[in-house]
Amino acid sequence: MRWSGGIMNREELEKLLETIPEEGFDCKNRYYKRIPLGRAQDITGIEYTYLVPLFKVNYNNSILTHWLCKCKCGNLVIAKTKDLNSKFTKSCGCYHIEETK
Numbered sequence: 491m492r493w494s495g496g497i498m499n500r501e502e503l504e505k506l507l508e509t510i511p512e513e514g515f516d517c518k519n520r521y522y523k524r525i526p527l528g529r530a531q532d533i534t535g536i537e538y539t540y541l542v543p544l545f546k547v548n549y550n551n552s553i554l555t556h557w558l559c560k561c562k563c564g565n566l567v568i569a570k571t572k573d574l575n576s577k578f579t580k581s582c583g584c585y586h587i588e589e590t591k
């Protein structure tokens with residue numbers, strides 16, 4: 491998979507999506523379930539540092555928009571739109587580790 495910044499190739503994204511269950515657990519063992527986009531901004535496929543949002547999910551019945559993201563390292567992780575935009579959440583947790591190597 492390329493990680494060149496910008497937006498992920500649609501074809502690659504579609505292929506990736508086929509392999510991701512619509513409900514399950516992220517790498518931190520948090521339960522997610524896919525929900526319709528609704529009025530939320532579609533950020534699918536946009537690269538946020540190490541993360542690419544795959545689809546909108548319900549997490550903990552939160553009213554905030556959460557996304558299931560694929561991390562560069564391969565992990566799936568739930569992140570809030572707000573935290574992706576502010577770069578508060580850059581990865582599943584592997585980003586910092588790699589930085590300090």
Ligand SMILES: [Zn+2]
Pocket residue numbers: 540561562563564565581582583584585
């Ligand atoms: Zn990671």
